[in-house]
Amino acid sequence: METASSAKLPDGAKARRVYLSLCDQISDGRLCDGETLPGEQKLAEAYSVSRVTVRRALDALSAAGLIEKRIGSGTRVCSKSLTEKRAAMNFNTLMPQLVEMGQSTTARLLSFSYSQPPDYVAQALALNANEKAQIATRVRLADNVPFSHLTTYVPTHIARNYSENDLATTPLFKLLERSGVQIDAAHQSVSASLAGPEVAEALEVAEGSALLSMKRIVRDIDGNGVEYLSGLYRPDMFSLEMPLVRTGKGEARHWEPAIGQTGQDENEQVRP
Amino acid sequence: METASSAKLPDGAKARRVYLSLCDQISDGRLCDGETLPGEQKLAEAYSVSRVTVRRALDALSAAGLIEKRIGSGTRVCSKSLTEKRAAMNFNTLMPQLVEMGQSTTARLLSFSYSQPPDYVAQALALNANEKAQIATRVRLADNVPFSHLTTYVPTHIARNYSENDLATTPLFKLLERSGVQIDAAHQSVSASLAGPEVAEALEVAEGSALLSMKRIVRDIDGNGVEYLSGLYRPDMFSLEMPLVRTGKGEARHWEPAIGQTGQDENEQVRP
């Protein structure tokens, strides 16, 4: 789940569970920096496992630098390294606020092809049967730490309007709009999912970690699907932040997202 | 991860991983209904495990009713039951659109106490040292299937202004506002995390499943923390949906969430 978790993680089922759970709690903030966590004995009881098992989980956490064990004293959380790295995603701009944090962002292209998209994509974009799409998968990194795994699908008849060189330099949306595509609206869906083998490796995260997932379907003014974006984000480096305002009177009083300024989009292409 | 996953899931580390990963893909829509998934042999290679291991994972999925195995033919995804149950959360109202789906919502109170909140909550609400809070944990169910696990923290000096009876009948926000609390703004943070032992049981989900997590900090007009809400949602039954509009001209062109109508809030209290 964490930066150094590409180190080895426990092999067994139970040890792994404990490890991932604690990992998650630390990066989530439920276990704060400096906080002393329950003794091995108590953890063993909490998770209904033996102390040896807890031990293995803690050893892995310690190796990952997430905790600090002190003989006779206890085990402390040590998440300084994490907290600082964490990037927020402003809900308004839908773009990580990396510039403000002085972090550099780079991208790595994992795959690029024109082939047939999976069913759910074809369906979402309302593609003709057997119509191919430009499929690109890339990982974005902040300070050399990967934080997002993005896959985009663009129908070939649209993707044909720009060259691969263009992709290397210009954000996808500008290319589309320059190609005469009239981008109108999009629908975004946020949820959570697990890190599979490939994604886990790409994001340098433990397989089985929780990831924030986003799907975005972009349509032109005629309602035709123009792009399908599927993104996975490391929760320890990324969260969707949104300010809310309580507005309305009486029975109609309710929450509403406060929207604001402008911004770029993170969805840009990179040369293979 | 799924409804029936309270059935038994594989014990081993690897089998479990495969199971959870496939589970996740199905409820996520990456594996569509009716789709035939790769053969056991190919899956074994993809996950770098033996066929026996894949077999155990598939058996569990089959027992959970998520897939259908046909001798000689292959294995098909069978997610009808899921798709229909899925509730969307309208981003504008921040409330699940359950009414529209004709689903009934109930709540179950898991714990209720006045005690000292964890560090990160006290810090977020800027509580005085050792100041206690009303802590309530409850699970919300749609058609008897749990979909959210909510924990709220309210400073005692505020929670004292209403009775436990009030909590049973009236949404928390109305109680707060009736108590003279001037609710102004809130900040919400969306991320992902793993299901721990307790939460997994409460949500009837496999331990180690991915969950959508939300934290909301509510403040009054003086900036004092009034409520801290921590919510975990089953991604197979819940997603955060938000329509977007492409707006602005030239360089300033960007995405913006489209906001709209009113609605109630799901955050209401229930009698112990």
Next chain:
DNA sequence: TATTTCTGTATTAAGCTTAATACAACTTTT
């Protein structure tokens, strides 16, 4: 019809995980 592909079944052995237990060393608290 023949071939390929897939699931179902079975067996074996190696290896690892887990639990249970005991004790030593070190801190903190009483």
Next chain:
DNA sequence: AAAAGTTGTATTAAGCTTAATACAGAAATA
């Protein structure tokens, strides 16, 4: 100074997981 609580270390045995292999039966395909 004593007691309680913590991590470190070690041992043992049971049990389970995993991999590797082989073959039978069913379905799709050529």
